Amino acid sequence: MNRRNVLFSGAAAIGALGLTQLGVAMAAHDLKTATFNPLEKSEDQWRKLLSDDAFDVLRKEGTERAGSSALNKEKRDGTFICAGCFLPLFKSAWKFESGTGWPSYFDVLKAHIGTTTDRKFFMTRTEYHCKRCGGHQGHVFNDGPKPTGLRYCNNGVALQFVPADETLPELRS
Numbered sequence: 812m813n814r815r816n817v818l819f820s821g822a823a824a825i826g827a828l829g830l831t832q833l834g835v836a837m838a839a840h841d842l843k844t845a846t847f848n849p850l851e852k853s854e855d856q857w858r859k860l861l862s863d864d865a866f867d868v869l870r871k872e873g874t875e876r877a878g879s880s881a882l883n884k885e886k887r888d889g890t891f892i893c894a895g896c897f898l899p900l901f902k903s904a905w906k907f908e909s910g911t912g913w914p915s916y917f918d919v920l921k922a923h924i925g926t927t928t929d930r931k932f933f934m935t936r937t938e939y940h941c942k943r944c945g946g947h948q949g950h951v952f953n954d955g956p957k958p959t960g961l962r963y964c965n966n967g968v969a970l971q972f973v974p975a976d977e978t979l980p981e982l983r984s
Contacts, residue, residue, distance in 0.1 A: 847982060850896045850944040865968045869895045869946035877912025880967020888975040894968065896944035896983045898923050909962055916963040917955045939963065
């Protein structure tokens with residue numbers, strides 16, 4: 812039996828048990844790497860879609876003020892998605908309190924990010940961005956917890972949180 816048949820059989824079983832909504836919510840947050848097309852928009856199009864703060868971070872590689880993100884206190888089960896294009900980036904289980912003032916994660920959906928070397932401010936850091944829309948997310952450091960030892964230090968305005976009991980939004984077009 813192939814994986815598609817197993818998935819369809821599982822979905823049918825869930826429906827038969829009267830748990831269709833739970834099955835939809837669970838399937839929506841099954842964060843296996845998806846295939847996607849790059850999303851390209853003009854600066855004006857991005858300005859119309861994003862808040863001023865999100866535009867500054869995602870499109871101009873800005874940084875929000877430490878401690879300013881409501882996502883710092885977000886503890887619910889769910890998924891953190893790119894605020895620009897809605898591509899899933901982090902599971903809530905990967906979030907940890909780093910004490911830095913920015914939402915931090917020890918793992919990421921690696922196929923959903925790209926990295927570049929950032930040499931601003933007289934130091935060399937690894938910047939990461941959404942692989943679909945190119946939106947700047949933050950920087951990754953080697954001082955995180957096990958099992959990866961990494962700390963993905965993210966700007967909160969570059970993300971949106973989707974609780975596990977809600978369906979992930981369609982990727983922005």
